[in-house]
Amino acid sequence: MLGPFDYALWIVGFLVEIGVVVCVIYRRDLLRYLSLTIYLLCVALVNCGQYFYVEHYGFSSQQYFYYYYYTESILTILLFWTIIQFYQQMFREMNVTGYIRGAAVLLLLATALFSYIVVHENRGHLTTRFVVELGQNLHFVGMVLTYLLWGAILKLRETRTRLIQMVLALGVYFSATACTYALRNLFPGLQPSVLRWVPPIMGVWLPIAWAYTFARVSEDSRLATARLVARAR
């Protein structure tokens, strides 16, 4: 059963996602943040679909369950595209866009193939455990990709504040969600009371953090990355 807090998260998330898309289009940054805009639009559409499924089949129904987890997996793969666009922005001056694009296509094909093999082998029992396992693995891959990007930002002393904040927000999202899925695998009993809140909160966190970055940090703003690494002197 959904409570007022669930609906509040849903509405806030939906409004912020649409808000960021409008903001990107209004500021004529659509091409620069194309993948991010498409991702947020898809999340907003999926949110509408979730509402439809809850209204027609109920929150505890199998239909809603599979719709939720499989759309989430597709959205995660879509989010990989956003990470890849951040990689492209990062390495733009090194003229390696072609390599990144090639690596991205390979990664997506590998993910698709891996997912196909897993689904094919489990087609007789696409159970709760399987979707949780898949979600955990996809988020973990996302976290590793973001961590590598963060490493490159530090190594190359990238100074674009907007890029830095957006990548860090993405890192927080992926690591928190991967951790939640892993905890759910380890302690299924924690899911109804504690863990069920984390993915929706993180789902709202990401668009809000990006909205804040778009609203408060200009494209020209610069930041020394050395200041971000915590060191006691």
Place this chain on the structure above:
Amino acid sequence: MAAALICVISVAVFLQFFVSYCRSILAVSRKVELSDRVREVSGIANRSVGGDDFSKLVQLVRLCPEQGDDETEIRAVGTYYGLLRIIKYFSTFLIPGFGPWTERERQGCSHFAAVALDRRISYSRDLFTQQVADRT
């Protein structure tokens, strides 16, 4: 086994990302000079913002009307400030070298709260001016 490994790595990476994200927000706000108005309101007219001023400044921020786009960041920095308080508490006994660093970070959190307060005061003034203009 794999889930436990993913859980441990994710927690470590999460902490690193979260701390870096909070520090990036603090670094952006450090560049902003505080206005005389906010210094006067928060009682820091003749001194620099201290680490202990954070709670008072956040309470003042809560009194102002919300602008709607900084609430998550205030919460994130509030969590970071709480983390720093714990580190400060334990560092007094365990690693004294962390003391000055945590104090600098706490000052950064307070400065961020003061900047948020300044922004909200300006927003309230704009709202008030708009209301007065609508009435006349």
